[in-house]
Every structure is written in C-alpha cells, then in structure tokens.
Amino acid sequence: MALLCPGTGTEKKPNTSVTYAAVASLVWSLRSTDRRAHHKRRRSGRVTPMAREHCGQQRDTTIGSPPMPTLTLVAERTPLRAYDLNGVVINIGRGDDMDVVIDNPSVSRRQAQVRLDSDGRWIVEDLKSANGTSLNGHRLTGPAPLTRGDEISFGKFSIFFDRALKEPVRDKDAAKPDLPRPTETFQMDLHELERLQKSSALKRRAHLKWEAASTGDTFYLERAERSAVLIGRSALCDLRVPVGPKHHLLVIRTRHGVEVRNLSSWYRMRVNRATVTQAILKGGDVIDVGGLRLTFFADVG
Secondary structure, three states: OOEEOOOOOOEEOOOOOOOHHHHHHHHHHHHHHHHHHHHHOOOOOOEOOOOOOEOOEOOOOOOOOOOOOEEEEEEOOEEEEEEEOOOOEEEEEOOOOOOEEOOOOOOOOOOEEEEEOOOOOEEEEEOOOOOOOEEOOEEOOOOEEOOOOOEEEEOOEEEEEOOOOOOOOOOOOOOOOOOOOOOOOOOOOHHHHHHHHHHHHHHOOOEEEEEEOOEEEEEEOOOOOOOEEEEEOOOOOOEEOOOOOOOOEEEEEEOOEEEEEEOOOOOOEEEOOEEEOEEEOOOOOEEEEOOEEEEEEOOOO
16 A cells, blocks of 8 residues: 655655664664673583673674684584583683683693783783693794684683584583582693694594504594595505595595595495495495495584
C-alpha cells in the first residue's frame, strides 16, 4: 500500500536506510551478550574466569577497538581448552591466582603474561619463571609482540595465540585431578627442556603411521606448501616401505590441504575403503594400497 505525502499528495517511499553506527552497535551488543553467556560456563583444567577484569581493568568494547583474541591451550597433540578473552592482562601459571592455571610441576606459579599495551598490540612476557617461556621456539628474554598464530610454549604445554585448531578441543583438565598439587616448580635442564619442546612441536605436525609386513613406523610431514613425500619400495623414495608400489604413492601439501595421489596403474588405492586415484586427507583417514596401510594425522595448531 503506497503512502501519500499530506502536503503534496505524491507517493512517499519509506526510509529503509540503516546507518553503519546502528549496525555496528547491534553487532557489538550481540557479541557482548554471547561472551557473557560463554564466560558463565567456563572453568578450565584448571582456569579462572579470566575475562571478568584484572586489577580493575576491563576491556573497552566500543566501536573501533581491536578484536579480542582466542588462546588455545595444547599439551603435545591434545588441545585442552580454548579461551575467548576480554581482559587486557592475562596471567598464566600454576598459582591459584592466575587467569590460566596449569597444574604441572614444570610450570611456575607465575609463568607468563599476555597483555594489551597502550599502542593496541598484544605482548607476551616471561614472569621470571624457573624454566622460561618460548615464543615460536625462541626463549623470551623480554616482552615480545604477538601476531596471530604465534605459539607460546613452556615444557610440554603450548598456548596458541588467536589460531583456530583443526583438532577438536577437549574439555579436560591439564593435570589429573586425583594427583596432589605440586608445591615446588621442577626446574629442568635447559637441553632437556629444548628437547621436550621440539618433541612436542614435532608431534603436532601432520604425520603418517604406516603398517606393512608386520612392521611399521611414523613419518612426519614438512609444513611447507608443495612439500611432497614419495612412498614406495624403491631406495629413491622419501618413505621406504617393504611392500606396496615401487615409487608410485605421493603425499603432497597443497593450498587445499594434504593430498594423496596414486601414480600407479597397477595398484589400486583405497581411502577409507573407497577406491580413488587422489584425495584430500582428513585426520584419521586410512589409505590402503598393495598390502601397505597408512593412517593420516592432521596438523594440530
């Protein structure tokens, strides 16, 4: 039904324009409501509700402020919990007064701090912990800026800064609840600590577990795109196996993910029992070809 202007008698179209400010205000309101509901449900393994406030400081949620990151706690290949933050200072350690509490003797009572500085950058700093804190494999000697995807590590634990993990996050404690709480920090030898961190980082990489002729092993894939692994019985193969194609099975990283290709016209390849010539792999996929079985494990982090 048309609307008529009382003064002129001409048709008047309703005003359907919506200002950017009104839309942005609505979006922020919905996000804030969702975060408050989420924080009521949270308690880590073990974790305090860190997003409420810290020393009277609360996150400014006005339009134009930088988005809040997510921290994901991981032990080797196991994502333990993801935290959506809305505080400007997040303390990590074994102490009960920490925002992220990890009950492990290799973690200090006050291990590390993630905070938002006056320039709007996220910073990580070691809190003079016994075993130190590393950022992307390098030991911290002072405050360091964070970028999306960075890995903050201490012992066998890592915290990924604002990176979504492909593996599902498990709702479990970082320490077994039936064990007594550690009273002292276990100080590790520097070389042993580096070995542990490298081992944990390696286990998070995509890999293949292969089985053939009553034997088997694990082969870790490189992270670089277009890196390829040739699998077969030939000495020219990157992964040499006792049975199966001579050199006709290829696993390669592409921009779409990790792909397996059967280059043999003699051997048939099955992925999860379906006969294919190539396939993009997902975690847990099983590849069978010529008496060789490979199980694929995807990257964590």
